Amino acid sequence: MGKDRTDKSLPQPHKRPSQARAKFTVDSLYEGFVRIWRRDGPEAATTRAIAEESGYAVGTLYEYFPNRTALLSGYVRHCMEQLCSDLAAANTALAGEPWETRLRKLVRLTLDEDGQAPYFDREMLERENQIASDARHRQIFQHLARTWSHCIAQWEDFPGPVDDTVIDILLLTLWGGRRYSFLVDAGTPDQRGELSTRMARALLLPEE
Structure with missing residues (x-):
């Protein structure tokens, strides 16, 4: 190893x-x-x-x-911090809305299906091994997971708590899918957003 x-x-x-x-x-x-x-x-x-x-x-x-490699490193971190900030702001802006509405928004932001996130492309993804340590990858993922967990905790109408492991698995699917989408093109943004929201809903809801 x-x-x-x-x-x-x-x-x-x-x-x-x-x-x-x-x-x-x-x-x-x-x-x-x-x-x-x-x-x-x-x-x-x-x-x-x-x-x-x-x-x-x-x-x-x-x-x-x-050097420019360090600048790329800073820019990638900036992209992730902006995503987490956008998730928290959107969740707060939708306070009082049904939890399904807030979930749909968080999914679309995480996937960048609205195209509002800072620019990122396949070439940047392929250079990540030059700028991010294994520990940094884990740190970034944990930050994203904590942001999602904090958002879900604010859904007053959501039926039950969500285990951290469930959030991790959900984000491995969503965030991993977003990153892999730079390599393949599957479905339209609306299709990806809607189907991913349905998947997220099924994963988050407690078993009956």
């Missing part, structure tokens, strides 16, 4: 922005990075090109990222 890779052995951002101005700068760098990636291809997304596209000196980029 291979030894787990650690974050220390992989390129990582220098620091995470905490002040509003720093967050704006990093978000702008991510936006510039995505524009180049989509327009000109991954290899064109050099640190200098990203800085110029974003309107910053390359030295500003290096304050946060030692």
Whole structure:
């Protein structure tokens, strides 16, 4: 069995922005990075090109990222944090709605069937082994699972608690399916969203 890779052995951002101005700068760098990636291809997304596209000196980029691989690492983490934030916000916005309505929304967000999530593609997926340790993958998945668990706990009309193992299995199916969809194309977004919601409903409901 291979030894787990650690974050220390992989390129990582220098620091995470905490002040509003720093967050704006990093978000702008991510936006510039995505524009180049989509327009000109991954290899064109050099640190200098990203800085110029974003309107910053390359030295500003290096304050946060030692290289473009570290920037990709930060961007992927940003995508996951945005997903968890969107899930929590959507669940709160639907307070008072039937739990089936809230479930449908969470499923569609997790699958990005509405196409509103930060840009992510097959090439980024294939480079994940360069930027994420095994521990980081587990950490990200656990964050997503906790977010779902917290959302479900707010469904006052839901008939019974849900075991954490059930949530893990549900997300392995949904999140794994979303990632695999970059490799194959099966069904329309509406079909995937509706069928996945039916599956999630059956999995979450307590056995009679």
